[in-house]
Amino acid sequence: QVQVVESGGGLVQPGGSLRLSCAASANLFSINAMAWYRQAPGKQRELVARITNGGFTNYGDSVKGRFTISSDVVKNTVYLQMNSLKAEDTAVYYCYADAPGRSAWGQGTQVTISS
Numbered sequence: 001q002v003q004v005v006e007s008g009g010g011l012v013q014p015g016g017s018l019r020l021s022c023a024a025s026a027n028l029f030s031i032n033a034m035a036w037y038r039q040a041p042g043k044q045r046e047l048v049a050r051i052t053n054g055g056f057t058n059y060g061d062s063v064k065g066r067f068t069i070s071s072d073v074v075k076n077t078v079y080l081q082m083n084s085l086k087a088e089d090t091a092v093y094y095c096y097a098d099a100p101g102r103s104a105w106g107q108g109t110q111v112t113i114s115s
Contacts, residue, residue: 002026002097002104004034009093009109012085016113020080022095022106028071029053033098034078036069038091038111048093049080062088085113 003025012018024031035050049059049069057069068081082089090113095106 002031002099002102004095004097004104004106006093006095006106006109009111011112011114013115014085014087014113016085017081017083018085018111019082020093020095020109020111022078022080024076024078024097026076026097026099026102028073028076028078031097031099034069034071035096035098036078036080037094037096038089039094039108040088040091043091045094051078082111085111087113089113 005023008020033050033052036048037045038048039045047060048063049067051057051069051071066084071078092108093111094108097104
């Protein structure tokens with residue numbers, strides 16, 4: 001099974017930026033796609049951004065134009081650059097590796113947007 005570990009969460013003021021990292025235990029080319037999801041208290045987990053092993057990306061509507069997902073195949077790491085952060089971006093952010101028979105979730109990292 002693939003293992004993924006997130007890092008980079010924290011407390012940021014509205015309008016600020018933050019970059020999350022997700023390190024995978026397997027070569028990214030062996031993984032169909034890597035994705036970031038988030039879950040706020042009392043809400044369902046939602047897709048934030050996804051990147052395939054071919055480099056195609058897609059985003060949740062609420063983050064389009066503000067968040068960017070990217071990958072470093074040398075480091076087997078996926079990043080989520082978050083700009084223009086809003087209070088409603090506050091959530092636990094989870095990394096997900098979509099690998100046939102080996103999919104895995106990370107433990108999550110807390111992102112809090114507050115002044």
